[in-house]
Amino acid sequence: MQDAVARQDLIDILLADRKRFVEVAQRVLKCRARAEDVVQEAALRIWQSGSGTELHSPKGYVRRMIRNLAIDAVRQVGFECRLLAPIAHAEGAASPCACPQERMEACQALKAVFAALDLAPARTRRAILAHRLDDVPQKTIAAENGVSPTLVNFMIRDATALCRRALDDEIGMVPAAVAA
CATH class of the missing domain: 1.10.10 (Arc Repressor Mutant, subunit A)
Structure with a gap:
C-alpha cells in the first residue's frame, strides 16, 4: 500500500509541474512533441514502478527521470541515424545478387x-x-x-x-x- 501512495505522489508531482517537466525534456530534445512523449513515458514508468524507497526530493527525482529519458531518446535517434542510411544512399548499396x-x-x-x-x-x-x-x-x-x-x-x-x-x-x- 505504501508503494501505491509513493507512486501516486510522484504522479501528482508530475501532473502539477507538467509544463516545466516538458520544458526540461525539450531543452535536451529540441522538439516539443518528443518532449511530451518523454514526459508520458516517465508517467508510465512511475505508474509501473514498485519503488519502496524513501525519496528526499520527489520533484528532483521526477525531473532527473525525465532528463535521463530525454537523453536516452537522443541517443536512440543517433543510433538509428547511424544504423539506417538515408534513401539517397540506398541505390549504391550492393544487393545480395545482381538480379x-x-x-x-x-x-x-x-x-x-x-x-x-x-x-x-x-x-x-x-x-x-x-x-x-x-x-x-x-x-x-x-x-x-x-x-x-x-x-x-x-x-x-x-x-x-x-x-x-x-x-x-x-x-x-x-x-x-x-x-x-
Whole structure:
C-alpha cells in the first residue's frame, strides 16, 4: 500500500509541474512533441514502478527521470541515424545478387545439369563430379577406377557434352561460362 501512495505522489508531482517537466525534456530534445512523449513515458514508468524507497526530493527525482529519458531518446535517434542510411544512399548499396531473375535462371540451369548427370552412367558421373567440383586430377580418377587417363578424359568430355545439351534444352543457349 505504501508503494501505491509513493507512486501516486510522484504522479501528482508530475501532473502539477507538467509544463516545466516538458520544458526540461525539450531543452535536451529540441522538439516539443518528443518532449511530451518523454514526459508520458516517465508517467508510465512511475505508474509501473514498485519503488519502496524513501525519496528526499520527489520533484528532483521526477525531473532527473525525465532528463535521463530525454537523453536516452537522443541517443536512440543517433543510433538509428547511424544504423539506417538515408534513401539517397540506398541505390549504391550492393544487393545480395545482381538480379533475382538471373539467380532463378542459374538455379534452373543447375537443376537441369544435375538431372542430365543422373542419366549418365555412374562411373562417368563420379568422374566429372570429382574432376569439376573436387578438382581431382584425371590421373588420380583413372587410378582409382582402374582405367586409363584417356578413358577418364573421354568420360569427362561426354558428361560435359551431356550437360551442355541439357542447358541448351532448358534455357535455349549455353552460358558463356559453361561453353568455355
